[in-house]
Amino acid sequence: MKVTEHIEKAQGxxxxxxEILPPKKGDNLQSIFSNIDPLMxxxxxxxxxxxxxxxxxxxxxxxxxxxxxxxxxRPGTVGICAAIQHKYSIDAVPHVICGxxxxxxxxxxxxxxxxxxIDNVLVxxxxxxxxxxxxxxxxxGHSYANxxxxxxxxxxxxxxxxxxxxxxxxxxxxxVAGYPEKHFESPNMDTDLHYLKKKINAGANYIVTQLFYNNxxxxxxxxxxxxxxxxxxxxxxxxxxxxxxxxxxLPNIFHIDMPQELVLEVEKCKTxxxxxxxxxxxxxxxxxxxxxxxxxxxxxxxxxxxxxxRRIAEKLF
Ligand code: FAD
Numbered sequence: 001m002k003v004t005e006h007i008e009k010a011q012g013x014x015x016x017x018x019e020i021l022p023p024k025k026g027d028n029l030q031s032i033f034s035n036i037d038p039l040m041x042x043x044x045x046x047x048x049x050x051x052x053x054x055x056x057x058x059x060x061x062x063x064x065x066x067x068x069x070x071x072x073x074r075p076g077t078v079g080i081c082a083a084i085q086h087k088y089s090i091d092a093v094p095h096v097i098c099g100x101x102x103x104x105x106x107x108x109x110x111x112x113x114x115x116x117x118i119d120n121v122l123v124x125x126x127x128x129x130x131x132x133x134x135x136x137x138x139x140x141g142h143s144y145a146n147x148x149x150x151x152x153x154x155x156x157x158x159x160x161x162x163x164x165x166x167x168x169x170x171x172x173x174x175x176v177a178g179y180p181e182k183h184f185e186s187p188n189m190d191t192d193l194h195y196l197k198k199k200i201n202a203g204a205n206y207i208v209t210q211l212f213y214n215n216x217x218x219x220x221x222x223x224x225x226x227x228x229x230x231x232x233x234x235x236x237x238x239x240x241x242x243x244x245x246x247x248x249x250l251p252n253i254f255h256i257d258m259p260q261e262l263v264l265e266v267e268k269c270k271t272x273x274x275x276x277x278x279x280x281x282x283x284x285x286x287x288x289x290x291x292x293x294x295x296x297x298x299x300x301x302x303x304x305x306x307x308x309x310r311r312i313a314e315k316l317f
Contacts, residue, residue, distance in 0.1 A: 001091060002173035003120050004205050006045040007233050007296045014291045016317050017235075018300040018309060019048040022074040029083050035306045036088065042313040046091040047084055048122055048208075048299070049077045053100045056131045078109070082116045091120055093175065096152075098142040099126030099135065106142075106151060107161055114170045122175040122208060123149050123199075146198040149174055153203025176200075178207040178234060180221035184255035189224070197228055206232050208299055211239040211250070213282065214259045215289050236290055239301040240279035240308045243272045276308060283312045291316065 006015060018039060023031040036047065052074045059067050081092035094113060096106070113121065125145045128135040135143075142148045154160075158169035176199040179192060186192035196207070207230075212218055222234050241250065247258060247266055262282055269275045287298050298316070300309045 001045070001119060002205070003046055003091070003093065003175060003297075004173055004233065006091075007206075010045075010296070012294060014295055015045055015297040016042045016300075016313055017044045017046050017048065017297050018302045018306075019050060020302055021050050021304045022052065022077065022080055023304075024074060025072060029080070032080060032084075033087065035302060035304060036084070038306050038310045039302075039313065040088065042310075042317045044090060046093050046120065047088075048093040049080050049084070049095065051077050051095040051097050051124075051126075053097065053126055053129060055129050078112050078116070081113070081118055085117065092118060093120040093122055094118060095122045095124055096148065097124045097126035098137060098145065098148050099129070100138060100141075102138050102140040103142070103151060103161055104140070106148065107155070110152060110155060110170065110172070114172070119171070120173045120175065121152065122177075123152065123204065124177055144195070145176055146195065146202045149176060149199050149202040149204050156203065173206070174204045175206045175208055175235075176204040177210065178221065178225070179210045180212045180217040181210065181256050183210075193224055193228055193230075196225070197230055200230050200232060204232065207234045209234065209237045210254055210256065211237045211301055212256055213241075213262055213286070214257065215286055215293075217257075218290070219293065233296045235297045235299045236295055237299050237301055238283055238287060238312075239303070240283040240312060241266065242276045242279050242305075242308055244269065244275050246275075246279075280308050280311050283308075284315050287312065287316050 020032055020035055054070045054072045057069045057071055059069055061067055077094035081094045084092040123145050125135060137143045152172055152174055155170045156172060158164055158166035178196055182189045182192045218236050225234060244266060247263060250256060251258060265278045266275050269278060290298060302309050
């Protein structure tokens, strides 16, 4: 079932969902299941699965040549999503990214996902790989998420890259990313919202936000989206902080602000065990206020750990 159908069916009740990371290469499915199992009692209608691009390393051979070596750190999403749907009978939503894929490879990936009965995809550009610094599409790949959204939307209308094939039209529900504190490359919020609207116009059906710790930023973001005619559901992304270092790591990676009140609470903590508790309490309060405002779904970034998410969900659902 589509994410948008789950939301409609809930008739205003806030749903619970979460995101998992594929395990490191060498690990097996059990490492994913052991993170999902403790959260199943909260009835997630869908689980998202992130995609992690390969990295390049440059090595010098004994002859002095420079060799480009591709290293893949995690398995892809197709098998993982199929396994989740099969084991739990809930929707698995693979993240599909522009980076590292040309349009043909993307089409082939989507044909596989469609064949497996995957109804939803979250479409992203992807971050630049570390060795490149700025995002570079591969030859014949997409530069921005709105272009990839358009390709999927075309497939939903039976338009494949080299043929029109109405009988093979897909029916993906398409999610895209939104940034309550602006995407870091964008010169300002207006420009970022302009491109967000482009993703919606290209066929996106819902938005999942970057994580944030100050609800007001989410409320302002939703207001500004509505003002420019974005009407699709906007799902807030929540990540409880769990160690003191998150105060600097999370703003650095995700380009977000931490409210001073939270910073002071964390700084008072003597151990990370105490920080963990502060993170849970902050997230619970954040979620309660979001639920009071009628958000369609609370989407948790589990980042491979489920215990704090379980404790938060216990207080809410
Ligand atoms: P875009 O929407 O393409 O925007 C990128 C930047 O370009 C923005 O500044 C935007 O304003 C600007 N822009 C957009 N369109 C145009 C245009 N046509 N012309 C000029 N400028 C434009 N990354 C992963 O690698 N794997 C994941 O699984 C993953 N999951 C994520 C899930 C969520 C909910 C979020 C919020 C992010 C996720 N990311 C993931 C990170 C994401 O890939 C990065 O934030 C990336 O830098 C931007 O992706 P995007 O889809 O928002 O890009």
